[in-house]
Amino acid sequence: MNFPSKFHILLIAGIILILVPFFVGSYFLHVMIIIFFYAFLAESWNILGGLAGQLSLGHGIFFGVGAYTSSIMFIKLNVSPWVGFLVGGVFAAVLGLIISFPVFHYKLRGAYYALVTLAYVEIFEKLALKIEYVGGALGILIPLRESSLLALQFQSKKPYYYICFALMIISIGITHWAKMSRFGYILSAIKEDEDAAEAVGVNATKYKLIATALSAFLTAMGGVFYAQYTTFIDPKTTLSVFVSIEIVLRPIIGGVGTILGPILGSFVLTPLSELTRLLIGSGQSGVHLLVYGIILIVVCLRAPRGIFVEIQTLFRKYFEKRRGEVVRHYGTARS
Amino acid sequence: MALLEVNRLHKSFGGIRAVNDLTFSIEQGEILGLIGPNGAGKTTVFEVISGFTSPDSGGVKLNGHDIVGLKPYSLCERGICRTFQLAKPFLNLTVLENVMIGILAKGEPVKTAKEKGNEILKFLNLLDFKDIQAKFLTIGYKRRLELAKALSTQPKLVLADEVMSGLNEKEVMDTMDILKKINGRGITLFVVEHILHAIMALAERVIVINHGAKIAEGTPAEISRNERVITAYLGRGFSDRFQDLSKEKR
Incomplete structure (x- = not known):
């Protein structure tokens, strides 16, 4: 490969992102945090939705379970959110397994799987609204205690920035590992054709469940971070279909199943949603959804494999032209 | 028996x-x-x-x-x-990757699966196509790939x-x-x-x-x-x- 390697580009981007907080204001930092945050969630979804090809619309559940678990533990038991990351993650993973096992076992695939997960989000949202112990419709207000790493509460935005940045990097690392390993190859076979995968000895249900648990665990960690960052959670904003859709849109626009597509999706979509909110005002709620809709239509028509794949292809073509080479691209789903 | x-x-x-x-x-x-x-x-x-x-x-x-x-x-x-x-x-996977799946499902690591996959492709005269996606194969080669996949198990x-x-x-x-x-x-x-x-x-x-x-x-x-x-x-x-x-x- 003669063109500037992906690794170098990422390294430079990483260094810039590490230095950013020293030069920008608080609002810009907030936008960056939200970008990282959605990038992390998108990448977590990507393990199940992209690598294993299961279009989950139920990630709102895992997100909500993470946020609620850690917040309740924090308020009622005074447990650090860092423990909440682990406990919330495990809860979400176990819940994911319980929900998904019958779905996978009875071979609900494609749109049917998506519909079942959608139904589950609705159920859990209603549950959270009804149960007083978790705050009901009022939600949970997380009291500001002290600015400390242990309580994951800070006066400045910088620590949040770096924590969220780290989460995003971790999710990229996990996805990269998953994709290059035995696990990833097997998931890609399941994504292509489940019957054919079973015919060559793949226990598809087992691998889909592992992917679900991993994806749910990470998504719940995002929920924990969200609760500590915004200090307020309620069913509508943490445990609803809207959360699921916010998560799913980014990988779809960036590139489902690629390692960096979901990250790119967040870098494109999140600032846009912030911008529309800023320009049009949050009073006109729903305008950012309109913008999402338009972008989604354009991307689906012009770049159905996602922006990332298109950019990659353009990039390759450009550098091959410069070297005067004619290379036919057969490509692979795994590149 | x-x-x-x-x-x-x-x-x-x-x-x-x-x-x-x-x-x-x-x-x-x-x-x-x-x-x-x-x-x-x-x-x-x-x-x-x-x-x-x-x-x-x-x-x-x-x-x-x-x-x-x-x-x-x-x-x-x-x-x-x-x-x-x-x-x-597996249409969007390469021919080699297609064959690797069965070997990986047996619990072999990726490296071994590549080696064994190459052997199987050689055995079935498919080695020339190993890096192209299965969807580009003609029907004849697709059927041969089916046999290769079967052998991989x-x-x-x-x-x-x-x-x-x-x-x-x-x-x-x-x-x-x-x-x-x-x-x-x-x-x-x-x-x-x-x-x-x-x-x-x-x-x-x-x-x-x-x-x-x-x-x-x-x-x-x-x-x-x-x-x-x-x-x-x-x-x-x-x-x-x-x-x-x-x-x-x-």
Whole structure:
């Protein structure tokens, strides 16, 4: 490969992102945090939705379970959110397994799987609204205690920035590992054709469940971070279909199943949603959804494999032209 | 003892009896053919043996152990692998990756899977295509890739469902050679095929079914003379031609 390697580009981007907080204001930092945050969630979804090809619309559940678990533990038991990351993650993973096992076992695939997960989000949202112990419709207000790493509460935005940045990097690392390993190859076979995968000895249900648990665990960690960052959670904003859709849109626009597509999706979509909110005002709620809709239509028509794949292809073509080479691209789903 | 024993198998879909009281056995190391008119239930027999469908009644035994109700992947672990009538390669994966999946499913690491995958592709003369996506292959190579995928699971018994349909004469000859080569490795083959001259040349024994029931069993020569088979499936013309061919060979 003669063109500037992906690794170098990422390294430079990483260094810039590490230095950013020293030069920008608080609002810009907030936008960056939200970008990282959605990038992390998108990448977590990507393990199940992209690598294993299961279009989950139920990630709102895992997100909500993470946020609620850690917040309740924090308020009622005074447990650090860092423990909440682990406990919330495990809860979400176990819940994911319980929900998904019958779905996978009875071979609900494609749109049917998506519909079942959608139904589950609705159920859990209603549950959270009804149960007083978790705050009901009022939600949970997380009291500001002290600015400390242990309580994951800070006066400045910088620590949040770096924590969220780290989460995003971790999710990229996990996805990269998953994709290059035995696990990833097997998931890609399941994504292509489940019957054919079973015919060559793949226990598809087992691998889909592992992917679900991993994806749910990470998504719940995002929920924990969200609760500590915004200090307020309620069913509508943490445990609803809207959360699921916010998560799913980014990988779809960036590139489902690629390692960096979901990250790119967040870098494109999140600032846009912030911008529309800023320009049009949050009073006109729903305008950012309109913008999402338009972008989604354009991307689906012009770049159905996602922006990332298109950019990659353009990039390759450009550098091959410069070297005067004619290379036919057969490509692979795994590149 | 037979490798696979099928005993009084029944399977109905609604009012249609796809498999009706079918009994046969497959011996270790042989090539057994299964022929019959369209809709005779050949693919259903395969689906039942490979675990994709469960039978209404009857038994299937592999090396004397009952295997009815086991899932496809666990049958695959036990050494039964099927190919699909409509070739089902993993279209967006490369040819090598297609073959690697079966090896990885056995628990091998990626590196070993690549090495073993390359060996299998070499064995089946597919090595030139290893880095292109399966969707770019012609139908002939797609079917050959099906066989490669089956081999990747280190099977004892391969159920080959019409691996020659839609191929030209040259490709049929190649596929026959490949099947013989696979059989030469000690792998038992159970082959459904509509290309009769191919199966007659290939199989040591042939079973003929019609409406899900067995109407004849024997060597290709016996089958081609069997009155019931001629009326149900072969037709007079094929029978005569086949007799002539057999005479010429002698």
